[in-house]
Amino acid sequence: MKDFSTRNINDQLRVLKDYVLEVAENTIQFATHLARSDSERKKLKEEIIAQVEKIHKNYESNPHMPRHSTPLSEEKLSVKESLTPFLGENVISAKDIPKLEEWPTFSGEREDNHIELIRTIDMLQYNFHIPD
Numbered sequence: 001m002k003d004f005s006t007r008n009i010n011d012q013l014r015v016l017k018d019y020v021l022e023v024a025e026n027t028i029q030f031a032t033h034l035a036r037s038d039s040e041r042k043k044l045k046e047e048i049i050a051q052v053e054k055i056h057k058n059y060e061s062n063p064h065m066p067r068h069s070t071p072l073s074e075e076k077l078s079v080k081e082s083l084t085p086f087l088g089e090n091v092i093s094a095k096d097i098p099k100l101e102e103w104p105t106f107s108g109e110r111e112d113n114h115i116e117l118i119r120t121i122d123m124l125q126y127n128f129h130i131p132d
Helices: 006-061 079-083 115-128
Strands: none
Touching: none
16 A cells, blocks of 8 residues: 655655756746747848848849849749740640651661651641640
8 A cells, every 4th residue: 555644745746846847947948949049040031131132233233144044033934834835825736736657657678768757747847836
């Protein structure tokens, strides 16, 4: 049977109180570190913004800077957008292009056997505005 004496309970309360005080102290230290790191993060962000603005000013004021380079503030195209050619209103319809089975073939028997295939490909590119 356990001893539930006053002395035993007081000892346990003292240990619990010490533990609670330690947790409170650790919580305060953690909050202080968190606030300090948040402050440092804000300072770093401000420094980065200042450096980017400095680069922009240098870019704009330098007449020898090539104008074809992309400024940092422009929105960059996604990979999908950059790989998709702009076709405007003349969208190529796949059903209009002849099927591969209808294209001329070459056997390689003669030296000029491939010329008809190349001419067909060139004609399809021209007529349907197909990129290379």
